[in-house]
Amino acid sequence: MLGSAVILAASADGQGSDVALFRPKCPVPPREQAWIEKMLLWCVDRFGDRPLRRPVVEPTPDFFPGGYLGTQEDVLRTVDQVRAHLGIGAERFTVEIAADDELPGELEAMPLVPTRRAVVAGDYRQREGRGLVRIDPAQAGNRMRLIAVAAHELCHELLLGGGGVPGADGDDHEPLTDLVTVYTGFGVFTANAAFHVETLAAGRRTSTLGYLTEAMFGYALACHAWLRGETGPEPAWTRFLDTNPHGYMRQGVRYLGSNSGRTLPHVLAGTPAPPGFSPPPERSARRTGH
Secondary structure, eight states: OOOOOOOOOTTTTTTTOOOGGGGOOOSSSSHHHHHHHHHHHHHHHHHSSHHSOOOOOSSSSTTTTTTTOOOOHHHHHHHHHHHHHHHHOGGGGGEEEEEEGGSSSOOOEHHHHHHHOOOOOHHHHHHTEEEEEEOOOOGGGGGHHHHHHHHHHHHHHHHHSOOHHHHHTBTTTTHHHHHHHTTTTOOOHHHHOOOOOOOOEEEEEEEEEEEOOOOHHHHHHHHHHTTTOSSSOOGGGGGGGGHHHHHHHHHHHHHTSOOOSHHHHHHHHHHOOOOTOOOOOOOEEEEEOO
């Protein structure tokens, strides 16, 4: 009948039993998928499973107590709360509220996704043997975005401070730092901050923050939930995700739970990945970034 046709894929026995059109698909291309899975497992190897056993950080007073008016004291207290959740000693780094012209103007090109123009909201570097985190004062007006910026910069300290984590300074160091925010429980904040649309009188203005796309964050969150054993009902923390990253995460969860070419479950089970799926290139050393 008109409008009722279904495209079937022939199975191995020649009979069209699989509905290919409706098989769950990964929300990111194979190269990004392979990198996300490989580097999340790298995080397990380097940081252990303790971050997976901690609650995912949520934008609630339970995780961020105290009022917030956007003062410098509020900013510094919020950064310190992020530090405490990450388990970083306060003696390892210094925080400065940077002047607008002291931070780099654009994000560098990324090896995994096309270059995007975006204002850098924070900066990390080593100074006299300690980490230095600088925060753009313009972030003070949006606490959720401030937390995302602080989590990214402090994950630089996790990766590079105190002698550094072996293998953390590859060409993909900046996107890896974003991925570590997911692994350490701050993915709700960094995923929501990845893309922002602001409605103005003259029209809409969009901005990006970070080095991963919304789709990459969504799939990383799906893999993170899988690693945490949250493969059943949707975890409660997902209610804080914005529409786009939440949608990509749901797509990723459906994909991981299906039999249509999933890879992470194969890795965890010690079984071969599907045919035709190759790992990303080996990582090479680079300098530190933002």
